[in-house]
Amino acid sequence: MATAQTEFPPPKVLTYPASAPPTLITQGAEGRLYKTTHLLPDRPCALKYRPPKPYRHPILDARLTKARLSSEAKVLERCRREGVPVPAVYAMDPAAGWMMMEWIEGIPVRMGINEWLGERSDGEEEEGAAAAVETDSARQEEADETTTTPLVDLMKRIGAAVGALHRTGVVHGDLTTSNMMLRPPPSQGGQVDGGTAGEEKEDKAKVLEGDVVLIDFGLATQSMSDEDRAVDLYVLERAFASTHPRAERLFATVLASYKDTFKKASSVLVKLADVRMRGRKRSMLG
């Protein structure tokens, strides 16, 4: 994603001596994400900075940056209030183009799933075979069930998080497994490697542990329409299929859990079928 690391002036807020030296985490098309601290040196935070775009008229640029940051903060506040797992907003200056947010520990869901699948490549092939002949022996299905339970569990948490988001009247606009974090349970930090025989197995299971936290609300909007919600799910489904082709069939679990969490899910899922049919793109006049 990030292009060549060119030198650029950091936002002014990061030049205050009190803040920890910022580290650039990623640079996307929209802006840059730094890790620094907020108020206390041991309180890590994420700083999102939208630099001015050289190609844009300065008035238009200022207007857009301000509006987009404010709307992102509003959406995050709303989610926070309604109990949707998102980072908290600490501070912002929309005119200067920056916002400080809670730092979410852990790894992106994408990484977690890939690690999980990568470690279990042998079992996965078996699983693929089992999927091909779905009505195969119960024994094999049982084996399948035990090997994928932590993954199935994660799918449920993803569905629940998206359901909670939509219930709040927010659509994310760019749902992918990269825009979801797996925040490890607080207790995990205290555990020390014991060197027991079961350790390896436990470690594997831990990869997928933790709360699903939705991040990057740069394209989020407030919307209650089935269409927008269905497109949100469709984008996630497509991203899921291209990022984790081997776990694609588990996406049904995400939808099932979404339905359990969100009362109005059934009409969204009907719409999702439409969106799948037409793709997101339509045939248009030349």
Add this chain to the structure above:
Amino acid sequence: MDIAKKKRRIALGCEGSANKLGIGVILHEGDLLSPSTCTSRVLSNVRHTFVSPPGTGFLPKDTAHHHRAFFVRVAKQALVDAGVSVADIDCICYTRGPGMGAPLTSVAVAARTLALLWGKELVGVNHCVGHIEMGRAITGAEHPVVLYVSGGNTQVIAYAEQRYRIFGETLDIAVGNCLDRFARALAISNDPAPGYNIEQLAKQGGRVLLDLPYAVKGMDCSFSGILTRAEELAAQMKVGGKTPEGEPFTAADLCFSLQETVFAMLVEITERAMAHVGSNQVLIVGGVGCNERLQEMMGAMAADRGGSVYATDERFCIDNGIMIAHAGLLAYETGFRTPIEGSSCTQRFRTDEVFVKWRR
């Protein structure tokens, strides 16, 4: 003779999907088995444009009539300019779509006639793919993200696995359509093109930036709301309306504001696609692509990402026959043919429907 073994391959291309009738002849030289040695050369590129009076657009019926009336003249000129005889030509290429129905049909009929008359094979070409291939051939851009902007299309495209994939596009009207219709509201001349005249007028503006909607949604965008607002502002201007700051504004200010807004949107969605596919080259094709302000803005964005912008001039940006000949010949060389009985044309023909066999 088998086309794959020929060292010199020549195609005649006929384009007429909108108000330009274009016929061109292209030459591909070199051994097809070693693609790096192949070169293409434009032998002729003739165009005749149907220009409607200020305040009006081009209607399908009148445009089709124009194409029928000028086809023979333009075709003859293209052959004379190229200095080739009918016997030298390997295939006749024509625009299958997308475009306006009646003009497409009239040119398809003419192309079919030439094929039968001269005993040549036909190749139906996707108009958008024609633009992309011509842009690549002229600029030498290897693996660019393509912004295709014209009166009928607005798409951000990148190549992957034998297809030109659409990453973003307009959700309603094309950006060129927005500019053309805005020109009508101010009765700006359609000669040589409304977009060109807006560009010239905009150079005199810039004192004020009028507030217009800005509609980007992910990698897609929308122009219809902007057009409505711009038309409202044009109507206000005529009765002496002022900006919220109390200043009077002119047609030049309106053109400037419209360009700054819609081009910023186009650059933004292109940048997002570039970040997405990890490319730092961008190629602009289509009629709106001649706009130097758009090229300048795109250049600033690309430079910021450590890349560069590729653009062509009006000979290749604006609809032309040579791009149809070029893309058609590329397909022809891989064995693609359009049988006469299947030589239809269609208003709806998406860029990603074409199987791009000639690229890796």
